[in-house]
Amino acid sequence: MANTACFIIVGRNDIPIYEAEVGSAAKREDAAQLHQFILHAALDVVQDLAWTTSAMFLKSVDRFNDLVVSVYVTAGHTRLMLLHDSRNEDGIKSFFQEVHELYIKILLNPLYLPGSRVTSTHFDTKVRALARKYL
Amino acid sequence: MIGVGKMKLYSNVLDKPLSKGKQEVSLSAFALLFSELVQYNQTQVDNIAELERRLDDAGYAVGARVLELLCNRDKGNRRETRLLGILSFVHSTVWKVLFGKVADSLEKGTEHEDEYMISEKELLVNRFISIPKDMGTFNCGAFVAGIVKGVLDNAGFPAVVTAHFVPIEGQHRPRTTILIKFAHEVLKREARLSQ
Numbered sequence: 001m002a003n004t005a006c007f008i009i010v011g012r013n014d015i016p017i018y019e020a021e022v023g024s025a026a027k028r029e030d031a032a033q034l035h036q037f038i039l040h041a042a043l044d045v046v047q048d049l050a051w052t053t054s055a056m057f058l059k060s061v062d063r064f065n066d067l068v069v070s071v072y073v074t075a076g077h078t079r080l081m082l083l084h085d086s087r088n089e090d091g092i093k094s095f096f097q098e099v100h101e102l103y104i105k106i107l108l109n110p111l112y113l114p115g116s117r118v119t120s121t122h123f124d125t126k127v128r129a130l131a132r133k134y135l
Numbered sequence: 136m137i138g139v140g141k142m143k144l145y146s147n148v149l150d151k152p153l154s155k156g157k158q159e160v161s162l163s164a165f166a167l168l169f170s171e172l173v174q175y176n177q178t179q180v181d182n183i184a185e186l187e188r189r190l191d192d193a194g195y196a197v198g199a200r201v202l203e204l205l206c207n208r209d210k211g212n213r214r215e216t217r218l219l220g221i222l223s224f225v226h227s228t229v230w231k232v233l234f235g236k237v238a239d240s241l242e243k244g245t246e247h248e249d250e251y252m253i254s255e256k257e258l259l260v261n262r263f264i265s266i267p268k269d270m271g272t273f274n275c276g277a278f279v280a281g282i283v284k285g286v287l288d289n290a291g292f293p294a295v296v297t298a299h300f301v302p303i304e305g306q307h308r309p310r311t312t313i314l315i316k317f318a319h320e321v322l323k324r325e326a327r328l329s330q
Binding site for chain 2: 050053109
């Protein structure tokens with residue numbers, strides 16, 4: 001079970017459309033900003049790596065101290081990024097796949113503008129439940 | 136209510152599983168909807184270029200969603216990173232899901248390196264539409280061009296996509312060609328990846 005985990009969905013224009021702290025440990029005040037900073041810094045690496053493979057799950061692309069950044073790139077180049085300290089790759093892969101399905105269902109809504117923030121509370125609840133289950 | 140029967144009622148769309156995509160819609164229903172779409176946009180604009188752009192935008196929204204859905208459903212979560220890959224994806228998979236058949240042909244342009252053409256004898260959306268003479272070169276296939284543009288753009292291959300009528304001798308109705316002109320960066324990246 002991961003102690004720290006920060007999950008962000010970044011759209012094609014590099015603007016985050018969803019973010020959540022899904023770790024189970026108590027958080028320091030500045031931890032949230034630091035996590036988001038690390039994830040944004042990893043975006044460059046992801047961009048290069050995404051064109052080298054046709055797989056969606058890119059495993060771990062960057063490290064910071066003992067935290068690892070894992071990324072899953074969808075067909076529309078939406079990046080699901082997870083900052084974590086666990087080594088459970090299979091669990092992370094399943095987590096990404098389930099969130100990917102949820103994201104597609106959100107995207108299929110004709111009134112949802114691709115690239116805008118995901119505001120559905122139900123989506124939030126489901127992501128957190130998935131995080132508890134797989135991470 | 137008729138038909139509710141044993142259907143499991145989900146409280147939220149996020150809980151419903153993604154459909155397998157075997158559903159078909161009646162052609163007349165689609166033709167009616169599309170003709171209303173065109174007529175509605177006609178009342179909102181003053182010139183043909185604007186009308187074409189609106190149909191294009193409508194198609195773009197469809198393309199963005201079709202790309203994500205099909206890659207997840209039909210391709211087992213594999214992305215396309217190469218030019219020919221994404222073109223054949225559009226030509227076969229996308230066309231099959233949207234129109235029930237693969238596109239008639241996919242050709243590479245002869246004059247320019249960055250041009251490709253997808254041709255269709257009769258575009259489904261144009262089947263019940265005739266263009267009056269005073270509208271010149273307007274083509275309702277701009278909607279399909281928008282779909283292709285949505286797919287290519289979101290997959291990371293920005294392109295200018297347009298629909299054209301190509302008259303063929305011996306045939307009363309002209310053939311429709313979707314012309315795809317890729318942006319410069321796509322070709323550079325493609326050259327870099329081929330090494």
